[in-house]
Amino acid sequence: MTVTLERPVSATDALALVAPEVADRLVRRITADHPDITRMTARRIVGQAAAFIAASGQQPGQSLAPSKLVDCGWHAFILHTVDYAAFCQRVVGRFVHHVPTGEDESLPGGAQATRERTLAAxxxxGYTIDDELWGATGECSQCHAGCTDSPNSGKK
Known part of the structure; x- marks a missing residue:
């Protein structure tokens, strides 16, 4: 399945949506939790997480999922609840929830269709896609949004 949407003439780096002090906090959290990720890569991850959250808020119920790296950024953002709530309100107009589902549920169409759907959204x-950070969607047994930081991720 291929999802094709007309791309805006001028795509925006979603990192611009995140206040610099918030971006710095998130970069510090990502690099502390994932020592193998450089500060430069963590900054890119924050931008792609912001794009993912914004797109998810505009496409409720579409079963979008972050890649493993972008998921690191989403989880870091969620941990900073005040910043996350303010971001969601300002960018989407409402809180973008992380909604867990049952262990036996999977994303519609599988991982590749979900990746295509997410990148199209x-x-x-209107956000730039950093292709290097979208290698694969997470396979999460805990949530419909595909998070990779699940305590159930090793269970089948």
Missing amino acids: IAAA
Whole structure:
């Protein structure tokens, strides 16, 4: 399945949506939790997490999922609840929830279709896609949004 949406003429780096002090906090959290990720890569991850959250908020119920790296950024953002809530309100107009589902549920169409759907939604929302950070969607047994930081991730 291929999802094709018309891409906006001028895509925006979603990192611009995140206040610099918030971005710095998130970069510090990502590099502390994932020592193998450099500060430069963590900054890119924050931008792609912002794009993912913004697109998810514009496409409720579409079963979008972050890649493993972008998921690191989303989880870091969620941990900073005040910053996350303010970001969601300002960018989407409402809180973008992380909604867990049952262990036996999977994303519609599988991982590849979910990746295509997610990237199409981000592009349609007008944000630049950093292809290097979208290698694969997370396979999460805990949530419909594909998070990779699940305590159940090793269980089948």
